[in-house]
Amino acid sequence: MHLRPGYVEFAWGHPDLHLLPLEHLRHAAVRALADHGHDALSYGAAQGPGRLIEQICARLEQVDGQAARLDQILITAGVSHALDLICAIHTCPGNIALVESPVYHFALRILRDRGLELLPIPTDQDGLRLDMLAQTLAQLRRANRLARLLYTVPTFSNPTGITLGAQRRSRLAEIAAEHDLLVVEDDVYRELWFDTPPPPSMIMYDQAHVVRLGSFSKILAPGLRLGWMMAAPALISRAAGSGVLTSGGGLSHFQAHVVAEYMRLGLLDAHVVDLRAAYKARRDTLVAALLKCLPAGCHFTAPEGGFFIWVRLPEGIDAAALLARAEEARVAYVPGAHFHVDGGGQRELRLAFSLLPPQEMVEGARRLGHVIGAAS
């Protein structure tokens, strides 16, 4: 990440450095090495250290109202690694992967690296369109083809901020079961809700057809490269049996011990509460600034959690073409087309409110409003 001086960089969906609990993580690292340093520095289990898996199961009991079992969790080097691992054990090159559209752009690259054919399923203001999903699956079935998985970010979506409601989740689970479709749920923003907790994870609707991907990148520190997947024990066991994990053990062994200690010390609860307040304030600031500064014809919805606001531009304005002018005015964003596989999203753009201090966002909204206004 290169932050250009004088620019308002709405493009980076990174947490603010000042929100990293540096001192507490240092304390946890020292404790982890003092109390079980040999474990932390040795080869570990392919599934990940039991210490962290136990902490995650306990935390999921708080989050979900129902504990995950130990054999449902595998520690990963973050969601990107987890997604790649699922492709490794569940797909072959040439298979079809359905992707919510728009969706996290780098996930598309991970799926493409595995040689998958990507078919977009459109979303509306309430998230994934299940009529379109059912229609696509029916078409595939008629053509005697199979979709191996659906990748979706149903909770505080990256990039749209939208959350799929309980009713659609329930219907998605039905469709997945009917078509034996694996739903890969990127669930990294769940804990960062601002007003009320979001609907349950997809895995609460169907334990057999959902892999839920969690991460400490948003709620603790991205540099730890630490996450987890929750899935049916058979799938967890296949992932743990992959060559890379069998050879060296879990990829994030050392930092898993540090985070297990951080959680054991009870530090995560208070930190997440602080983050919710901090990000909520940022969302409020950016929403207020956009309401004030964006010209008529722009639309956006205030997200109820996560890091992002998705803006729709007035008709006739292309977000990718506008970026050059925005950068001249020293404000940056990610054009919507980046999050589509089929060339959609031209009139849309993603703003992140996770990284920037409030005053900077206010100035950024002013510049953006000016640039859009000039192009209208």
Add this chain to the structure above:
Amino acid sequence: MHLRPGYVEFAWGHPDLHLLPLEHLRHAAVRALADHGHDALSYGAAQGPGRLIEQICARLEQVDGQAARLDQILITAGVSHALDLICAIHTCPGNIALVESPVYHFALRILRDRGLELLPIPTDQDGLRLDMLAQTLAQLRRANRLARLLYTVPTFSNPTGITLGAQRRSRLAEIAAEHDLLVVEDDVYRELWFDTPPPPSMIMYDQAHVVRLGSFSKILAPGLRLGWMMAAPALISRAAGSGVLTSGGGLSHFQAHVVAEYMRLGLLDAHVVDLRAAYKARRDTLVAALLKCLPAGCHFTAPEGGFFIWVRLPEGIDAAALLARAEEARVAYVPGAHFHVDGGGQRELRLAFSLLPPQEMVEGARRLGHVIGAAS
């Protein structure tokens, strides 16, 4: 790793826990978080933190007599991850990978997970047989087929302990260039030489056709899951451009900062010198005990570095079948067939001297000698 009480576990090629520099790593972790904690906890570059890349380049100048360039190094989550990453960017399922035989068994699983067809190239007492390599490549060429890579552990091999001499290295480089074959050199034992340094890395013979895989697992701590690859800048850049690394940054970002600090403090040099002395003493102990205890008809060669001794059993004894009886006598090893793709190695077995204290190895050699003697 489960160490069964009362057993002598020669099967595990792990470092002795007492050789882990726990205190110094704790110190480095504290310093890394104090001095550049925000960097260590943020998303990092896909290539890995510049701090560690610089330290590795400087160290390679000591090891090789020639510094690596910064654009030749990418930080990995160890050699297993690196090997998988090379497959991702350089192979497609169905491609042919040549593998030295016998060779590190879990590497075979990583290559198979990528859907590669494995063709073994035999070794003799001096390592890879280049006549057989040339012959296989010529046969493939006649059949209009291509081998995409050769995986080899030419220095203090796992499992044989054998080191490929300078002359064969030079010839291997010629063959690789002639057939445009990528040589993937697993170079993790290089620094653990006991008497004199080994011949130069394969990459010193040909920078275009060699990827060299290094690791901190053997010289520092396996739990860090930290390694590096050295290759032509174009290949490094392709690896860094993979979806997984682009999405989240390098997989071992946090521990890379810790190890960069450890190296900056100058702690690695003295530690590696200590390890050489410790492993040399263990090798000497096990070699002396095997000479004393193994019955006539057994053969082995004292390795000049690394972790392993490769034992050939008397004619008519199958190492896999013998293992049950060895375990009854409470001594364990890995049967040679595990390291072959084609069912070879029945009369061979691998002993690791890295993990066990000297007295335990003496007792293990006694038990093993007894079991082999009883089967002869």
